[in-house]
Each structure stands twice: as C-alpha cells, then as structure tokens.
Amino acid sequence: MTLLKEPDFGTPERPGPATVSVEIDGMPVTVPEGTSVMRAAAEAGVDIPKLCATDSLDAFGSCRLCVVEIDGRRGTPASCTTPCSEGMSVRTQTPKVEKLRQGVMELYISDHPLDCLTCPANGDCELQDMAGVVGLRQVRYGYEGENHLDAEKDTSNPYFDFDPSKCIACSRCVRACGEVQGTFALTIEGRGFESKVAAGAGESFMDSECVSCGACVQACPTSTLQERSVVDLGMPTRSVVTTCAYCGVGCSFKAELRGDELVRMVPYKDGGANEGHSCVKGRFAFGYATHPDRQLKPMVRESITDPWREVEWDEAIGTVARRMREIQDRHGKGSIGAISSSRCTNEEVYVVQKMVRAAFGNNNVDTCARVCHSPTGYGLKQTFGESAGTQDFRSVAEADVIMVIGANPTDGHPVFASRMKRRLREGARLIVVDPRRIDLVRSPHIEASHHLQLRPSTNVAVVNAMAHVVVTEGLVDKGFVAQRCEGYEDWAEFVARPENSPEATEEVTGVPAAELRAAARLYASAPNGAIYYGLGVTEHSQGSTMVMGMANLAMACGNIGRDGVGVNPLRGQNNVQGSCDMGSFPHELPGYRHVSDDAVRGVFEELWGGTILAEPGLRIPNMFDAAIDGTFRGLFVHGEDIAQSDPNLKHVTAALEAMELVVVQDLFLNETAKFAHVFLPGASFLEKDGTFTNAERRINLVRQVMAPKAGKHEWQIVCEIATAMGYPMAYDHPSQIMDEIAQVTPTFEGVSFDLIDKLGSVQWPCNEEAPEGTPTMHVDEFTRGKGRFVVTSYVPTNERSTRRYPLVLTTGRILSQYNVGAQTRRTGNVAWHPEDILELHPHDAEERGITDGDTVTLASRVGTTTLKAQISDRMPTGVVYTTFHHPVTGANVVTTENSDWATNCPEYKVTAVQVRRARVTAGD
Amino acid sequence: MAHTAVPAERRMANDIAKHHAHLPADLAAEAIAGHLTRFWDPRMRERLLASVDDGADGADGADGADGAGGADGFDPLVLAAVKLMR
Known part of the structure; x- marks a missing residue:
C-alpha cells in the first residue's frame, strides 16, 4: 500500500506479438494474447473491483470480488484468472455481479475490525476503498459471530507490525514473498475459517526466514502488515520519487513525508532497476539520515589531539583553503589531494575531481571504487573497450545459464537477486563459483547445477580451466570470434596448454576436474549464458586478470551483445559506476579518458581554464605511502571512512597521523574524523538533488525531499573551497553540473536532468546515436571495435598460508x-x-x-x-x-x-x- | 615470523612483472614500462628508479616474501622495464 498509487492493472503484463480484441462494457480494446480480462479492462480505463489481485503477482482468483459477466459464457468468472479471447464481450457492472460483490464484501467486513477512523491505514486501505466501490451499506450477518478480532499482533520486526485481526487471507503477502522476493518465508496455515498467514513454522516474523524486504507490506491491501513508522507518525501527505543510497542496484523509491518528516520509503513501480521491489536497507533503514549522531556544524582544530571547535561555514572553508595552499607552498603542488565517494552524486564527485585538477593543480584524486571495483574498470576497458557492465538488469530474465562468480547477491544486491531467483525458478541453470556455500547455492526452489567451491585466490586458474574446456572441446562460437574479436589465436593456444586443464589446476583450485568440465560445458552450450560477479573477483591480487579472464570466456562463447548474456559487475555502493565515470581515478578524466591524451585535456583546459597535468596522480594506497614518506601532506576525504574500510589499518592510521591537514566531509564523526583537522558536515541523500548511476549504467535522479540539515549542499561546499583557493567554481543547481558533464563527456552527451525526468532513467552511452540511452552494450561491435582476447596467466598471490597463519x-x-x-x-x-x-x-x-x-x-x-x-x-x-x-x-x-x-x-x-x-x- | 615490509614500489612493480612474465622478455619489459607510465604517479616512478639505483635496500628476506628473483629484490623484468623508462 502506498500514498501515491501508480496504476495497478491487476495482473501482470503478458507481452507477445499475438493480440486479441475484446469489448469491455462496450469499449473495444486490443491486448496481447494471454492478457486477463481484468487487465484488459484496466487498459480500457475500467477498474474492476479487486482485493487479491495486483499486477506484481500472478492471478490467484480467491477474493471473488472481480467477477464479471461474459456474453455467451455461463456464470460469473473471476476477471483476474480469465484470459481474453478474440471477440469476447465483457460486462463489468451488472445487477448480478454488483449483488455478488456486495455479498462478498459483507462477509469480509463481518470479520474485520470496524476501526477505520483509528486504523493506521485509514485513507490508504483497499478494503475500505472496495467497500465504497461496491456500495456496501449493511452487513446482514452482524459482527457478533465467530471472528479473528482478538488475534494477537506480532510486533517482533523492528519496522513493521503484523496484525492478523485485520487480515482478509487474500494471500498477497504470501505470494509476494514467493513470487517477488523469492524467500517463501510466509504461508497460509490452516484450512477454512482457521486459515491464517504464518511466518515460517508458526514463528514470529523476526524468528522466521523473513528478510524484511517489505514486499509483503507493499502487497497487503489492509493494515495487516503496516509500517511501524506509519503507526507512529500517521499517514504521509506528500511523496517524492528518488533513488536509494545503498547498494549498486539503485532502486527507485517514493519518499513519503509529512511536512519535512520522512514517514516511509516505498519502492517505485516505474523504477527501471527495481520495478517496485525493495530490500530491508532501502525500504526501512533510513533512520540514520535524522539520527542524533549527525554532526551539523563545521568544526576545526589545530591538531588531532585538540578538542573540536564549532565554527561558521566561512571559517571552516577558509581554513581548508588556506592550509591546503600553505602545504602546497611548502611541499609542492602534488602534496595535496582528495578522495571522493561512491555514495555521493555524480555531480558532487565531478566537482571534487574538478577541484583537484583545476584548483589543486594535480591529479591526486581517487575514489573508494579503488578498493572495490577498480579492476572492473581496467579489465573491461582492456577487453571490451568500456569500463562498465554490458547489460541491464532485465536481461537476466532471458538468461538460460547464470554464472555467479565471487558475489553473494542475496545479501549484497538483494533486489537484483530476486530478479535472478525468479529466472532460476523458471528453469535457468545456475553455476556458483565461490569458496563459501552462499545462500544461492541452495534456497527454496533453487539449486545450483554446479558449485565450484574453489580455494580463495584461485579464480584465474578456474576461469582459465573453463576456457581450456571450451577451446579444447570445440565449444567456441567461431563465427562470433571471427567476426567480432581479435587476439583469439594466441589466447586459445595459451588456455589449451595442458597446465590450464581442469585436471592440472585441480590441486591448486580445489575444484574437481569433472565438476569444472561440466560447468564449462553448461555455460558454453547455453543459448544465453550470463556472468554476474562481485568483489570476490576484484579484491584479489589478480583481480584485473580475472575480469579479463571472464571477458575472454564470454567472448569465446559468443555471450556478448544481446539480452540474456554479458559480463556484469554487481557494484558495491550506490554510485560506484558513476564515481568512476566522473573522472575520479587519478589517471582518467571523465569518460575514462587518460590524462596523457592531449586532445582530451584540451577540452577540459579550454572549459576550465589553466593546465591539466598529463601525468597520473596518486591512488588511495599510494597516498598513504606518500604520506608516510612525507611527500603527501593534505587530504580532503569526501564521504568515505578510510580508517575503517581500507586494508591494513595500522598503515592507514599512520599515514593519516603523518598528514598536516585532513579534511573530512561526512554525516557523522566517523573513524577517519579522529585524524581530521577540519570536519565539514555532509548531507544525506534525502537532502540532495543530483544523480546516481547504478551497476547497469542507469542514471537515476536523486531528488531533494528536505533541506540540507547543515545548511549547504555538498557540491556547493566543494565549489566554495575551490573558490577560496583562488579558482572560482559556481553553479546554481546540480543540473548545471550535469550539463557540463554532458558537454565534456561523449558517453554523456545527451544526458540532462530534463531527459532523465522525462524517461525516468537513462543508461549511458546516451548521445546522438542512442538518444534514449543504451540498455545493452557492444551489440554490433565492441566499444573498442574488436573485442580483445588477453592472455591471463595465473599468478598465485604473495599471501601464503603458513604454519603460523594456516x-x-x-x-x-x-x-x-x-x-x-x-x-x-x-x-x-x-x-x-x-x-x-x-x-x-x-x-x-x-x-x-x-x-x-x-x-x-x-x-x-x-x-x-x-x-x-x-x-x-x-x-x-x-x-x-x-x-x-x-x-x-x-x-x-x-x-x-x-x-x-x-x-x-x-x-x-x-x-x-x-x-x-x-x-x-x-x-x- | 615477523612481517618484513617490502618497499611499496618494489612490491607493486614486482607484482606487475609477474603478471607479464608469460610474454617474451622484450615485450614484457615494454608492457611493464607502459603500465608504470600510464598508472603511476611520477614520484612513485622516481622512487622506483632511485630504489633500483640504490640496489634496493634490505633485500634479504623480502625476496622470499614477494617472490622476486633479482639480486637486489627486483624481478629482472622490472629492471628491464626501468631501463626503458630512463
């Protein structure tokens, strides 16, 4: 249930080329074959009353409210379960069906609390709406019979209550848990009058397998499953569509508020990434944005052993600018730099790198993507020519074999995992490559065909062995390779060597050769084979090699350039893709163009004025090393907590302690702030206008739903620092920053806030050739022209188990x-x-x-x-x-x-x- | 065994070399030099060159840790790449 209701057609779309034409209450409508009468009616503008039907779930036909009459047919069939047939003439409002519907409603209401005025769902209740629609005026059965009104409420979940006294047993929650989320934690227990919704085996919601995704709450037509925040605060009064700030799936949500108070986040049906689904983080875990721990005033201190002193913005910004310049005067231009965050908007990230390049005068800018997906950028650029995943999320619905490597999507990317699980339940085969038996290996109605339980650090040996099978067993898509790729012969000769065979690598990888061979055959012989991977690929000493290894395998099998295939990184944070796109790496300007390229630098120099260095700057780990050796003295950390997230913290903190100036911009006084000299309060995603780009290159609008609590926008603060350092930077609105990005970045050439607003979202590249974006990349040719096979020799990590550390x-x-x-x-x-x-x-x-x-x-x-x-x-x-x-x-x-x-x-x-x-x- | 810190530039350069070891030596050296030029900050490259010149202090023990085979702790391919970079 939700405040602002997107159209609900009652049953899912049944896309297909064949159509049928029917008449609904005399109105002609043509729909795809298999479309329900209920949906056809909705498309004709006729809303048939319903309770158990909603278009995110398959038709169920239990509530009997949607009955209709069809000419030439006996009885009153349920419109949700009746498919349209050619020439059908349907009447949705007749005395007969009106009487039936009233009778059904009477039965429902005879066992339902009559507390509408004090019910949390008052005004947002489908049962209430339907009672009005069917014209219910009396309940002939009275209210004194046997009922469920004393059923005990389950308040075990921190975010929603389950009040069975209000349940109408429509099964929408049960079906949502299965069909949408794929967890199957809920069931209908008992028969007849004893029927009731139960979590697990009669457990509380909290003790059950429920993952709190909110799909059941979303599906519930009454107040049976109700957000606690609505119970506490009341029904929201306004709604703003925005983008989640958690993982790289990038779900669209309606932020629903009363005044400036956020009451709930409701997944948006028209969101391209999530299509109305959510997870426990995006749906419910927004309380941090208004948590009392938020530091809302800027603070400064001379030394990290001094107490903090709250100051006004001017002093804080002036202090940063002055001390940064003083450091440069003493130690050179390259002695300062910045780290930007993949949690921030594209526009914020862009201005940070611009500040570094134009105001600091160096390339010492890096992003936290360094510590997660930088090998993706390197590996896919080398092989395909573009540092991004190849597909949109919808593509997984066309995959026949799905290979998940080093990713745990049910935990890390839960909304995408639900899509994937749906496809697996439909019959797609699954290969999991992971040292752990992640949930996906065996979960309700899903079982991996192969779990290659490799030893950590042996990914490359495994992918080479799979390629060995493909090449030596004649499974290569020779037509694709010949037409679309280069470097095949050298690569094929390499992987075909005996040392890369599954039998030879088994001792190192721990993966039985027969199992690996079977998995390789399955992937290679699938009509559509798709690879999805995560940090279990990238966060290795051979991370980039493995990314190229997967790209090689996909090319060899022709699994690139159409729906259902591809090489797809599951990005960790909400804007990992975007922060990389925006030129946050020290060797690349926006659009992944190397700083040594004179023509590219020229574009920016002309627009920004001044000179951009042609040499790469320091990456995050290099910054720490340079801090310890004394050549790097000042650091601006934008929205990152490097003193918790980065490896070898002793080394990180030694580096931070060695610096003369550490500036932290964040919502909270995080671990890094312990080493900071200036703290600049940040803004939560609810306080921002801007864009995030998710793992499928989808640029989504982030819309401000409340004023920045610290009084300034983050992009504005960065601009003011640059200006105070003598390089004026000013914009009136983040849309102007995006306009500048589009001006200087060919893959973003057509992107604007107006276009995103109009289309809902846009997947780059978006330019003259693709004015509405590019859901699937490398369709006719690779970005670099020919896909490039790269020899990926397996080099073991330096990290070895020993007797002391076994x-x-x-x-x-x-x-x-x-x-x-x-x-x-x-x-x-x-x-x-x-x-x-x-x-x-x-x-x-x-x-x-x-x-x-x-x-x-x-x-x-x-x-x-x-x-x-x-x-x-x-x-x-x-x-x-x-x-x-x-x-x-x-x-x-x-x-x-x-x-x-x-x-x-x-x-x-x-x-x-x-x-x-x-x-x-x-x-x- | 106490952890013996290998100087960062040497450790990273040796890692890069190992991942190019499948190439003929001249091509490997060229690729390594190209990678260092495209991705390393100039001060890191200077430190690498200086470290090579200095004979890479404290090579003992570190060799085993990072698997380098050069007499002064550097992979021979790194030394070849450094020559190209001068």
Whole structure:
C-alpha cells in the first residue's frame, strides 16, 4: 500500500506479438494474447473491483470480488484468472455481479475490525476503498459471530507490525514473498475459517526466514502488515520519487513525508532497476539520515589531539583553503589531494575531481571504487573497450545459464537477486563459483547445477580451466570470434596448454576436474549464458586478470551483445559506476579518458581554464605511502571512512597521523574524523538533488525531499573551497553540473536532468546515436571495435598460508548491514547484526577447541582483532569469513597491503590468519 | 615470523612483472614500462628508479616474501622495464 498509487492493472503484463480484441462494457480494446480480462479492462480505463489481485503477482482468483459477466459464457468468472479471447464481450457492472460483490464484501467486513477512523491505514486501505466501490451499506450477518478480532499482533520486526485481526487471507503477502522476493518465508496455515498467514513454522516474523524486504507490506491491501513508522507518525501527505543510497542496484523509491518528516520509503513501480521491489536497507533503514549522531556544524582544530571547535561555514572553508595552499607552498603542488565517494552524486564527485585538477593543480584524486571495483574498470576497458557492465538488469530474465562468480547477491544486491531467483525458478541453470556455500547455492526452489567451491585466490586458474574446456572441446562460437574479436589465436593456444586443464589446476583450485568440465560445458552450450560477479573477483591480487579472464570466456562463447548474456559487475555502493565515470581515478578524466591524451585535456583546459597535468596522480594506497614518506601532506576525504574500510589499518592510521591537514566531509564523526583537522558536515541523500548511476549504467535522479540539515549542499561546499583557493567554481543547481558533464563527456552527451525526468532513467552511452540511452552494450561491435582476447596467466598471490597463519580469511558483507555500517548501524538493522562475527568450519573450530559463540582472536601478520565465532559448514575447511561493518571489530586491522597488480585494489579476500579461542578474564 | 615490509614500489612493480612474465622478455619489459607510465604517479616512478639505483635496500628476506628473483629484490623484468623508462 502506498500514498501515491501508480496504476495497478491487476495482473501482470503478458507481452507477445499475438493480440486479441475484446469489448469491455462496450469499449473495444486490443491486448496481447494471454492478457486477463481484468487487465484488459484496466487498459480500457475500467477498474474492476479487486482485493487479491495486483499486477506484481500472478492471478490467484480467491477474493471473488472481480467477477464479471461474459456474453455467451455461463456464470460469473473471476476477471483476474480469465484470459481474453478474440471477440469476447465483457460486462463489468451488472445487477448480478454488483449483488455478488456486495455479498462478498459483507462477509469480509463481518470479520474485520470496524476501526477505520483509528486504523493506521485509514485513507490508504483497499478494503475500505472496495467497500465504497461496491456500495456496501449493511452487513446482514452482524459482527457478533465467530471472528479473528482478538488475534494477537506480532510486533517482533523492528519496522513493521503484523496484525492478523485485520487480515482478509487474500494471500498477497504470501505470494509476494514467493513470487517477488523469492524467500517463501510466509504461508497460509490452516484450512477454512482457521486459515491464517504464518511466518515460517508458526514463528514470529523476526524468528522466521523473513528478510524484511517489505514486499509483503507493499502487497497487503489492509493494515495487516503496516509500517511501524506509519503507526507512529500517521499517514504521509506528500511523496517524492528518488533513488536509494545503498547498494549498486539503485532502486527507485517514493519518499513519503509529512511536512519535512520522512514517514516511509516505498519502492517505485516505474523504477527501471527495481520495478517496485525493495530490500530491508532501502525500504526501512533510513533512520540514520535524522539520527542524533549527525554532526551539523563545521568544526576545526589545530591538531588531532585538540578538542573540536564549532565554527561558521566561512571559517571552516577558509581554513581548508588556506592550509591546503600553505602545504602546497611548502611541499609542492602534488602534496595535496582528495578522495571522493561512491555514495555521493555524480555531480558532487565531478566537482571534487574538478577541484583537484583545476584548483589543486594535480591529479591526486581517487575514489573508494579503488578498493572495490577498480579492476572492473581496467579489465573491461582492456577487453571490451568500456569500463562498465554490458547489460541491464532485465536481461537476466532471458538468461538460460547464470554464472555467479565471487558475489553473494542475496545479501549484497538483494533486489537484483530476486530478479535472478525468479529466472532460476523458471528453469535457468545456475553455476556458483565461490569458496563459501552462499545462500544461492541452495534456497527454496533453487539449486545450483554446479558449485565450484574453489580455494580463495584461485579464480584465474578456474576461469582459465573453463576456457581450456571450451577451446579444447570445440565449444567456441567461431563465427562470433571471427567476426567480432581479435587476439583469439594466441589466447586459445595459451588456455589449451595442458597446465590450464581442469585436471592440472585441480590441486591448486580445489575444484574437481569433472565438476569444472561440466560447468564449462553448461555455460558454453547455453543459448544465453550470463556472468554476474562481485568483489570476490576484484579484491584479489589478480583481480584485473580475472575480469579479463571472464571477458575472454564470454567472448569465446559468443555471450556478448544481446539480452540474456554479458559480463556484469554487481557494484558495491550506490554510485560506484558513476564515481568512476566522473573522472575520479587519478589517471582518467571523465569518460575514462587518460590524462596523457592531449586532445582530451584540451577540452577540459579550454572549459576550465589553466593546465591539466598529463601525468597520473596518486591512488588511495599510494597516498598513504606518500604520506608516510612525507611527500603527501593534505587530504580532503569526501564521504568515505578510510580508517575503517581500507586494508591494513595500522598503515592507514599512520599515514593519516603523518598528514598536516585532513579534511573530512561526512554525516557523522566517523573513524577517519579522529585524524581530521577540519570536519565539514555532509548531507544525506534525502537532502540532495543530483544523480546516481547504478551497476547497469542507469542514471537515476536523486531528488531533494528536505533541506540540507547543515545548511549547504555538498557540491556547493566543494565549489566554495575551490573558490577560496583562488579558482572560482559556481553553479546554481546540480543540473548545471550535469550539463557540463554532458558537454565534456561523449558517453554523456545527451544526458540532462530534463531527459532523465522525462524517461525516468537513462543508461549511458546516451548521445546522438542512442538518444534514449543504451540498455545493452557492444551489440554490433565492441566499444573498442574488436573485442580483445588477453592472455591471463595465473599468478598465485604473495599471501601464503603458513604454519603460523594456516587459515585464509575472506571478508564480505551481509544483508542487513552496509559497508562500514555508518548508516545501517544507526538503524533498526542492528537487530539482525549487532556485531561482526567470524564464521569458521566445524573442523577448524574443533581443532582449536572453539565452540559456537566463543570469543576468538583473529591474527594476521599485520594485526590482531577479537570477535565472536560462529561455526558454519557453509565455510570450507581452512577458510574463515567475517564482515567489516563494525569499527569496534576493525576487521581491516588484519587485512594486508597486498593488492591487484594493475589497480592496487586491495586483496581483502585473501589474508593468512590464525584463530584462537580468546582467554576469558574474570568477570567476562 | 615477523612481517618484513617490502618497499611499496618494489612490491607493486614486482607484482606487475609477474603478471607479464608469460610474454617474451622484450615485450614484457615494454608492457611493464607502459603500465608504470600510464598508472603511476611520477614520484612513485622516481622512487622506483632511485630504489633500483640504490640496489634496493634490505633485500634479504623480502625476496622470499614477494617472490622476486633479482639480486637486489627486483624481478629482472622490472629492471628491464626501468631501463626503458630512463
């Protein structure tokens, strides 16, 4: 249920070339074959009353409110389950169906509380609406019979209540949990009058398998499943469509408010990425935006041991500008730089890199994408010619074989995972390549055909072995390769070598050769084979090599350039793609163009004035090294918490301590702010106008729903710093920044706020050739012309297990928390994950005398931390896993300096460690 | 075993070299030099060159850690690339 209702056609669209023509109440309408009478009526502008039907769910035919009469047919069929047939003549309002509908409503209302005026859903209740529509005036059965009005309310979930007294047993919640979300946590328990919605096996919602995606709440036509915030605050009065600021799926939401108070976030049906679905973070975890921990005044201090002093904006900005220039005067132009954030808008990121290049006069700008998907940018650019994924999310619905490598979409990208699971339930085959048995390997109605449970750090050996099978067993799409690619012969000769065979690599990878061969055959022989991957690919010392390895495999099998195929990075944060697009890397100007390109620099120099350096600047890890060696002294950190998220924290904090000026712009005084000299309060996504670009290159508008709580926009603050440093930068609105981006970036040439507003969203490239964007890339030819095969030799990581550190630690995230937890730790999501835990295999635990829940020490060659153990057989022996959501754990205390050879993306996924039961002191 | 820190530029350059080791030596050196030029800040390249000139201090122990085979802790392909960069 929602305040502003998008049209609901009652049953899903049935697209297809064949059509049928029917008459609804005398009005002719032509619809695709298979379309329900209810939907055809809605398309003709006739709303048939309904309760159990909604167009996000398959027709169910239980409420009997949508009955109609059809000429030449007996009885009163349900319009939701009756498909249109040629020449059908339907009457939706006859005395007979009106009487039936009133009778049905009487029965519903006889067992429903008559508390509309005090009900949280008052004014937003389909039962209430339908009672009005059918003209209900009496309930002949009275209200005193047996009923469910005393049924106990379940308030276990932090975000929504379940009040069974208001349930009409329409099953929309149950169906949404299955069909939309794919979790199947809900069921109808009992028969007849005893029928009731139940979570799990009669458990509370919180104790059940429910993942709090909100699909059931969204589907409920009454107040049975109701957001707690609506119960507490009342029904919202206005609605603004905007974009979620969590993961790289980039869901569209309606932010629904009362005045300036955000009441709820409701997924937007017309959102290109999510099409009306959501996850627990985007749907419910927005409380951080108004959390009392927000620091709303700028602050300065001389030294990091001094107390903070709140100041006005002018003083804070002046201090940053003056001290940055003083550092440059003493240590040179290259002694300062900035780190931008993938959580910020494209426009904010663009002005940060512009400030660095034009005002600082160097290329020392990097983005947090450095530590997640920089190998994607490198690898896909080398092979395909563009640093981006190839498909839109809808494409997965056409995939026949889906290969998920080093990604855990049900936790990291849950809304996309629901799309993927839907396709898998329809029969697509699944290959999972992951050391852990992630949920996708076996979940309700889904089972991977192959789980290649490889040893961490052996991705490249696995992909080469798969390519070996494809090449040596004659599975190559020779036509595609001959027409579209180059470098095949050298690559094919390389992968066909005996040392790359599954049998030869089995000892290193741990993947049985027969299993790998079967998986390779399955992927290669699929009509449409699609690869989806995550940080389990990129965050390795061979991350870039692996990205190229996957690109090679996809090209060899002809799996590029149409729906259902492709190589698709699942981006971590909301604007990873966008921050990279915007020129945040120290070697690239916006649009992934190298700074050494004279013509490209010329475009920017002419527009911006001044000279842009032709040499690359420092990447984030290089900044830390340079800080310690004394050549890098001033850093502006925009929306990132490098003192929690980056590896080898001892090294990071030593670097921060060595700097003369650290400026942090953030919502909260985060871990990095402990080393800062100036703190500039940031704005939440609810306070911003701008754009985010998601993992499918989709540019979505972020619309301001409330004024910036700190009084300034983030782009404005950056512009004021640049101006105070002597380089005037000014815009009236972020749309002007996007206009400038479009002016200087060929792939964004046609993009404007007006166009995005008009189309809902736009996938770049958007230019003269593709004025409404490009859902699928490399259709007729690759961006670079020919797709390039690159030889990807397997080079083992430097990180080796030893007698002292015999286990391998791999890190990741879970569904309820996000990145360093700055946002989600300040929401009700802590109910699911109050602390980081260490998962380890029962055998490894037993060897160490560790039992479930024990406090353990986790030690690597660079550091030690303490956390609780969880024994889990989804881990292979020898591998342990934890998250990095909580600063008190500091998982990155133990991760090392190892990084991807090409991009310096840290090797978070492989750290040699030892785990021991911690000594328990008295009182513990 | 205490962690022996390998100087960052040497560690990273050796990593790059290992990923080009499948190429003929001259092509590898060229590719490594190209990569360093396109992706490394000039001060890092200067430090690398200086480190090569200095014979890469503290090579013992570090060699084993980063797998480098050169007498002074550098992969021979890095040394070849450095020659091209001068």
